Amino acid sequence: MAGRPEGGATERGLRRFCLAFFVAALAFLATPASAAKVDDQFRAWLQDDLWPQAKAQGISKNIFDAAFQGIKPNLKLPDLVMPGEKPKMPQKQHQAEFGSPGAYFAEKTIGAVTAGGRARETANAKTIAAIEKRYGVPGEILLAIWGRETGFGAAKMPYDAFEVLGTKAFMSTKKDFFRTELLAALEIVERGLAPVGAMKSSWAGALGQPQFMPTSFLKHAVDFDGDGRVDIWNSTPDVLASIANYLVHYGWVKGRGWGFEVTVPETVSCSLEGPDQGKKISQWAALGIKRVGGKPFPASELNAEGFLLMPAGRSGPAFIATPNFYVLKEYNTSDLYALFIGHGADRIAHGDSNFSGGWGPVGDLHRSDIAALQRTLEAKGYDVGSADGLPGFKTRRSIGKWQAKNGQAATCFPDAGLVTALK
Template identity: 50%
Template sequence: MLRILASLAVLLAAALPASALDRAAATAAFRAFLDDTVRPAARAAGVSSETFAAATDGLTPDFDLPDLSAPGTPPRADGGAFQAEFTGPAAYLAEKKLAALVAGARKRAKTHAATLAAVEKATGVPRGVILAIWGKESAFGTAAMPKEAVRTLATQAFMGARRDIFLPELVAALLILQEEPVGEHDMRSSWAGAMGQPQFLPSKFRAYAVDFDRDGRRDIWGSVPDVLGSIGNFLRAHGWAPGVPWGVEVRLPASVSCTVEGPDQGRPVADWAADGVVTTAGRPPTAKDVGPTGHLLMPAGRLGPAFLVSGNFYVLKDYNESDVYALLVGLVGDRVRADGRLEGGFAKLPAFTRGDVRNLQRRLERLGHDVGGADGLVGFRTRVAIGREEEKRGHAATCFPGAAAFAEIGK
């Protein structure tokens, strides 16, 4: 009977416009989802009946979240498109934004010098990198955490754009309530269920959060030592190599194609130097700049600055998969200890939507290119594919979506 009522609720929610009746129907279907889907998954993971009941009794969906679609309908294909990481690199890396983060990081570097030194010693991660992540994720702990994690995760698992990833995160959140001295109403998160000042999803909290102040709690909401220690521990666990810089800005000669970008095309730094690549200071790059192996990074292709990055850059991408996020963290981290600016500017970048890019990616796939999935995001595989197709057609490679790429490729 419960499943029949849930099915009727789903049909009503899908068929009717946003209204009170819509919400009532969706709420009924949500309750069925908790009972029929979440409860068995939680039980299988070891969540007790008492913990489940305490967390979900009376729970309702949060209809104010972005990226929701009606129950029973497919998830939105453009989920998360409004996030800053998925907008143009020029706006994300604007000097005003970088300077504000640097100022905030330098201030906290003095206030928390002893803690940062201890974290740096324990993890091998430079304090500037840790401060940059802290600042970007939660404005050094001053940003509001407006949501309750369990309600947010349950709503996203039920009717969000990325439902498949949120069900296990919801179960992980229930396990945190069972295992940790934290109450449901204190477990604050963002709209996407990322918790506390480091913005850890529940599974990341369970795996990487640490009790750095040794008070018996892994408190990423209120304890600065736990926040900083947890960020450092995450990066250490993902392979951060102590003493290796994340990368350096370079000048790329026209003779070096932008299609050699990416983590799968690394070369000894001496080879890059032999090809005429120099730092912005005009000297050949060395291992002191980027470690023994360098990977080309061009977030806007030939329309923006170029970098040689190390494996540590890709560790930063484990924290947030966006190229420009990892780049921002590296740039701010460096400037905590020494002044600097980007030398290479961004050309006026073409305007396009995520749907435009997704259609271009599908055309590139039909032509045999690996774009890393048609997700509408201009990642390095898409940039390389565009550049290779441009060269195949006799054009100079730009490795970025432009009017010519949209007009010609795949037509």
């Protein structure tokens, strides 16, 4: 039968239990204390650092206090640096751009945007026609952005903008950027454009259905329904017109679309890609580039400038983009985002039709892999834009130039073999 433990064993076990309990108690007490310390530092920062600048910019004390009443730093937000600590080294990242870019165009996602866009195009036909007349931006483009950003307003805005922007201005890796946005958010309330309680945002501090940062709200949000207030949270006319106004501000060219899917013969180098290597569309056509499906380029476009766009190099569809494509990139700097909006708008206007070109089995790399490749190319004298781990057009065409120089077929897109070859 099991006997009772000897006294020494009992005492050792009791000491271990007490020690474990003490450590656990310290851990339990440390977390709230640490959080409380951050809260205290945040309140001091608000009053001693942010308030003097806000006051100098015309923010009243009543508005300032109302905006931050009950607000504490949200330590669950990404990209934060605890006070007194240094930023941590980024972990390896694996994103859609590094697998097949085709994943970005999953039918479930783009199908929802196009079907929802068509339904809302019909329901809001009069409003959209009025916005098109005033701003010159096709309604389908506005609908595609609306659908992509917030699912036509279905996505909830669960965060308090002052909590998000305050936290990030106080302790994020981009304090200056978010400080500017925080002060702009205070200005929105100070000017009576929205009450404090309406300032609901995404986890990044973007406001309303168009997902405007506060500075963009101040520059571009408009009252299109004529009710005397700008409401990008609830008013469809204000939402769509504000998006149009944003695009016009960044140079949307009335009467032109975003671009055309094309076939690019092997005789045309993929390293000719980029917004700084434009040609007349007639010149691209003279090189053998053709629209897919045998359609000719519109006569009105032949003397206008276009740009080669190959977001997956030779392993994906190719396009001749217009300047409006790069206006879409002002909304989101990703090539794939702008392409999604253009493609979604085409599908809203003309019906479901996927790209003719397929997305090849490219990528499966981490962002750190791309950054290492970029640094190597930079050391060899190539312009990759920056070694940020994102394969933008400068990186893609630099890859193509290096491949051609080293007797390889130019693919203009990173792969595991290329990363190994350039180590």
